[in-house]
């Protein structure tokens with residue numbers, strides 16, 4: 001399962017914009033606009049990472065009564081987030097010997113495919129990779145851009161030089177912190193069905209969302 005980013009600050013500006021859009025749709029009773037917004041947030045290609053979506057729901061809940069929150073029509077997103085977090089919570093925690101880093105990379109070139117194979121391998125912790133300078137720089141950018149717990153050093157013996165990638169134990173702390181955050185979000189969301197389930201609109205009731213796994 002992809003490991004979503006734990007740092008949610010990058011999403012905060014988007015939350016404010018999204019809240020404004022949903023508020024506008026509610027004021028105008030523009031259900032078609034609301035459906036398109038929800039479709040965008042739920043489609044795999046454009047969906048917010050689950051923790052960011054949970055944080056968005058929390059932002060919406062702040063300063064709103066359950067009635068005004070229900071008018072935003074967020075119950076499909078709420079069910080999706082709760083279902084996803086429950087699925088994650090029911091999976092076993094990372095074992096001490098699992099060094100896999102599963103993250104969708106922003107680039108799909110052949111180099112990144114090879115990098116991805118190394119990252120997702122649960123046994124490999126170190127990768128000595130002979131690469132020309134421009135290719136090493138590309139891998140640097142990808143690793144830094146995704147804030148991955150992998151160091152990169154260049155050994156300048158031979159031609160081309162060798163890029164040495166080493167996975168860091170911080171990935172276990174990251175996984176533990178991520179799991180704790182997911183559990184906190186799920187526990188909070190499970191207390192909110194009355195505010196976030198649009199039962200009156202005839203949608204599927206959010207049965208069972210208050211039951212933690």
Ligand SMILES: [Zn+2]
Nearest residue numbers: 107108109112
């Ligand atoms: Zn690439």
